[in-house]
Amino acid sequence: MNKVLPKEFYFNNTASVAKKLLGKILCYKATDGAILQGKIIETEAYLGIKDAAAHTFGGRKTARTKSMYLDGGHSYIYFIYGMYYCLNVVTKTHEHPEAVLIRALEPIQTEPLSLKKKDLKTNGPGKLCKYWGLTKEQDGLELWTKKSGLWILDNQDIKPKEIITRPRIGVDYAGEAAQWPLRFYIKNNSFVSKL
DNA sequence: AGTGAGATGGCCT
DNA sequence: GGCCATCTCACTA
Numbered sequence: 001m002n003k004v005l006p007k008e009f010y011f012n013n014t015a016s017v018a019k020k021l022l023g024k025i026l027c028y029k030a031t032d033g034a035i036l037q038g039k040i041i042e043t044e045a046y047l048g049i050k051d052a053a054a055h056t057f058g059g060r061k062t063a064r065t066k067s068m069y070l071d072g073g074h075s076y077i078y079f080i081y082g083m084y085y086c087l088n089v090v091t092k093t094h095e096h097p098e099a100v101l102i103r104a105l106e107p108i109q110t111e112p113l114s115l116k117k118k119d120l121k122t123n124g125p126g127k128l129c130k131y132w133g134l135t136k137e138q139d140g141l142e143l144w145t146k147k148s149g150l151w152i153l154d155n156q157d158i159k160p161k162e163i164i165t166r167p168r169i170g171v172d173y174a175g176e177a178a179q180w181p182l183r184f185y186i187k188n189n190s191f192v193s194k195l
Numbered sequence: 196a197g198t199g200a201g202a203t204g205g206c207c208t
Numbered sequence: 209g210g211c212c213a214t215c216t217c218a219c220t221a
Contacts, residue, residue, distance in 0.1 A: 044213070053213070055206095064206065081214050082203030088213085101213060126214045170213055193214095198220080207211085 002153040007144040010072030014091040014098040017072075018045040019163055019184050021089065021100060025108065025153040027146075028132055036132050038105030038122055039155070042185035042192050044168045046088070048098040053174035056097035067140040068097035075150055077129070077139040084126030085135055089143060089152070101125060103169070103183075106191045124193040162187045169194060 046054040067076040076088040088099040105122040122128040141148040166183045
């Protein structure tokens with residue numbers, strides 16, 4: 001029996017949480033009542049105030065980023081490029097606005113056919129939100145309880161040898177921080193967003 | 196395989 | 209007004 005990850009899981013340092021989330025099961029009760037599940041394959045850590053690639057760099061606090069200033073274990077979903085949403089998991093306490101971007105999922109086959117028909121995949125942060133129908137509506141939810149409708153189940157731990165570490169994607173503007181090794185994915189998994 | 200542009204709109208200064 | 213934690217398609221070679 002997989003249990004829901006407790007709130008304390010998210011209070012560790014953000015890069016560790018990003019790695020520990022690999023192999024865990026993200027669950028969402030969709031608006032039509034279906035339960036969607038996917039194994040987390042790829043993540044990126046965003047280190048808040050000191051991280052030029054993070055939305056909260058320098059302590060910026062705006063309407064968009066308010067969820068990052070909640071305690072660890074909340075969702076942070078933002079709208080980007082005029083057409084995509086991206087899902088994050090907030091980490092640490094409200095004094096540390098850090099988060100883990102969920103970049104790829106491996107679908108677990110419990111989806112209704114209506115979703116399978118759509119020619120969409122979950123191997124990218126924008127695509128997985130579109131596939132599951134995640135939007136601003138699901139921003140700020142409590143991931144440590146099923147009652148929120150969006151939660152994460154404990155599952156396997158991925159061995160260090162099976163975790164590939166790389167610089168993050170799409171943050172070239174961030175100077176030195178663009179090189180930080182904060183992207184993690186499961187080795188030899190076909191759902192990784194890019195090599 | 197690698198590069199580049201377009202879609203498209205909220206966010207930030 | 210410019211930028212952006214993306215994605216797809218077209219083009220070059």
